Amino acid sequence: MKPPSEKSAGRRKSRPSFEPLQPHEIELADFFVRMAGILGVPRSVAEIYALLYISSGPLDFDHIQGRLGMSKGSVSQGLKFLRDHEMILSVKEKGARRERWQPTPSLAASLVALLRSQVLPALEQAQPGLQHVLADAQQRGAQPEVIERLTRLNRWNSRALELAPLLLPPPGV
């Protein structure tokens, strides 16, 4: 936000001033942003993940904020999102105050967790509604074609719910 007083070089401790993203970092970020977009994950979140992904070691809050030129609020919310979806983990060194973040080992597992958190609740919530819609249609003697469709939809939903815990186990992978 505030123009970081170019080269506060000499002094220590006075607002570290971070480099903006390098071209190759931007390229990777674009990729993650694009993929995230498909699942409706906000740009800021994808950017944070990309930065952690391409960085050598874990990064702390200020680093992330500085390098991405992002508000505190966004960084906080972004980290929360990534934490909640088990896509990053904190490597707090003993005796240190701040947390430092790095991506979870398996990107695959991360994506699975993300998908699960979006799809599962929808399926669960839908279950009774779908059954009700079908029952209703049957009772009102709807066209066989419609009944057939609704029946299949219900089967799908049930099967998806049965399979979910197998493919996407609640604890980490």
Add this chain to the structure above:
Amino acid sequence: MKPPSEKSAGRRKSRPSFEPLQPHEIELADFFVRMAGILGVPRSVAEIYALLYISSGPLDFDHIQGRLGMSKGSVSQGLKFLRDHEMILSVKEKGARRERWQPTPSLAASLVALLRSQVLPALEQAQPGLQHVLADAQQRGAQPEVIERLTRLNRWNSRALELAPLLLPPPGV
């Protein structure tokens, strides 16, 4: 939009006036809207699909607009979207002027087509960028951990691209 002049019953030909959605129809629409939301498909599109899905026969433009209480523009765009993604097909009767729409036989195939249209372009577009990011990292002697991550990302992307045409064949299913 315009309050449809309640019960223009007697007269033929004067704006047919359609019923609003019934509770069971709303319930199904909610389900589709929710699922569509995950993929970033707009509400109006999901509603159109739901209506076609729960209706006995194919519906024409005016029916859809009337029952959903939606603008012409939205119906037109929604049908275009669904057409483009092979989720509906038109059943134009011979000698009839208007087209009538019904859902494609397989919802599964529809979803696959939809997914493909979103994911594939992203993967394709990303390919060169990802390779470049990796090459760049290697050349700059980045940390092995980072190289490893980027390598895996590249492998994923390639594999996904190879598999895509097998799992999601371009022609209809």
Add this chain to the structure above:
DNA sequence: CTGATGTTTCAATAAATTTTGAACCTAGGC
């Protein structure tokens, strides 16, 4: 306990997306 650092919250604002509706095409009947 106190002060300072580090983080979260959330109302206000900005940005992106969706919907509307009126003007504009287009094909077919006459």
Add this chain to the structure above:
DNA sequence: GCCTAGGTTCAAAATTTATTGAAACATCAG
């Protein structure tokens, strides 16, 4: 050709979603 039912386009308006930043909160060193 001319007219009209049927449909599309697209700029403006409405709605939704994301971001910001200041204030509140939490935790730890001293």
